[in-house]
Amino acid sequence: MTNKVPDRASDAMMRRMPAYYRQLRDLEALGFIDLSSKDLARRMNLTDSQIRHDFNAFGGFGRRGRGYNVALLRRSIGDILDINRPHDVIIIGAGNIGRALAQYKGFPDSGFRLKAIFDSDPELVGKKISGVKVFNISSLSKYLAKSPTDIAIICTPGDKAQALVEPLAAGGIKGIWNFAAMDITAPPQVVVSNVHLTDSLMMLTFRMHEKEVLEENKSWVSSDVESKP
Amino acid sequence: MTNKVPDRASDAMMRRMPAYYRQLRDLEALGFIDLSSKDLARRMNLTDSQIRHDFNAFGGFGRRGRGYNVALLRRSIGDILDINRPHDVIIIGAGNIGRALAQYKGFPDSGFRLKAIFDSDPELVGKKISGVKVFNISSLSKYLAKSPTDIAIICTPGDKAQALVEPLAAGGIKGIWNFAAMDITAPPQVVVSNVHLTDSLMMLTFRMHEKEVLEENKSWVSSDVESKP
Helix, strand or coil, X not given: CCCCCCCCCCHHHHHHHHHHHHHHHHHHHXXXXXXXXXXXXXXXXXXXXXXXXXXXXXXXXXXXXXXXXXXXXXXXXXXXXXXXXXXXXXXXCCCHXXXXXXXXXXXXXXXEEEEEEEECCCCCCCCEECCEEEEEHHHHHHHHHHCCCCEEEECCCHHHHHHHHHHHHHCCCCEEEECCCXXXXXXXXXXXXXXXXXXXXXXXXXXXXXXXXXXXXHHHXXXXXXXXX | CCCCCCCCCCHHHHHHHHHHHHHHHHHHHCXXXXXXXXXXXXXXXXXXXXXXXXXXXXXXXXXXXXXXXXXXXXXXXXXXXXXXXXXXXXXXXXXXXXHHHHCCCHHHHCCEEEEEEEECCCCCCCCEECCEEEEEHHHHHHHHHHCCCCEEEECCCHHHHHHHHHHHHHCCCCEEEECCCCCCCCCCCCEEEECCHHHHHHHHHHHHHHHHHHHHHHHHHHHHHHHCC
């Protein structure tokens, strides 16, 4: 089975891959062996053909007439997402978000190993959060030189974030997950994900509003029908 | 100008709306008056036609030959996202994530007003976080009965989340933003957004891996070319 990354996976398709992965991991833990695309579709609120289309884009994982093997499919999607191998991670900024992420149990479950936390507050340096040592931010480059690291999670105030990119890139970091309130840019060899928590909240109010509008239209239609002789 | 919600806005399009909104808010603050779809496209790493297509789905906001008025466009997209009016919000669970969200400056900027925090820890009850009072979780229903609230943000441990849905729905909550490590379901009148922080991290490793594969292919191609006589 070859898992090719398609030339141009749609954004929406790629966003579904982690959800497939979680769903399959849960099903595997529950003891499921085989699964039809129909079953998977029902569990994920998608259509049967959407799922087959998504998987075909990666070379297809199905066996004619037998559906999917849950463990194999989980592993294949894990390969695509590249989470079947561990990633070493550091967190920069031990404020509330940094602490929350340091203690987030979902990360170690997906192979993300938190190796160090960095902060500029002398009261925090030397202490441990979630069993992980807090280093002085001034030692970041020295740390990266001797401890190759895949991903840096930036949880500093917005105005401190961009200045971190140069030492992180120079230190061999390949991905930055940025929770600071200001977007950052990085050299081409570093992948950046700027997280916008408000976007998710705006999507929620959009859907709340959409539901309200639909309800209003519905009642308008039914009162219109009722008013007819 | 009518801002209709299209019958079936694509998921990807809807995900772009908050990004448009943020971009336009920034441009408005910088004093921009008019903007071409080309300028907006360049700033957002999208294509010109993608932007026109997105906006046309909502009835179009452009004036022939003059591009977009930044303030009007921001307002129109704000109407679609329903963030031009304030939303009252409560947070349930004052652990690290709950505290981090309580202090997140992006929320008040978008009209999300944190009115109360709930927790079961007697040491926290009565205290204030970010100027907002922490109430005992046992008083949740009483609070909602006298303080109509739009959105509840659940930041409890995973196994406590689902049990909150019934009192929240009965109390008139219309949207739940769930950060607990377990997905919840809610009655049809309540919109739920289950947040999966690991999904975002998996998308990052996917893109890191994709870049790696592309680089490998590139070096393979060039060495192949070089080996030719």
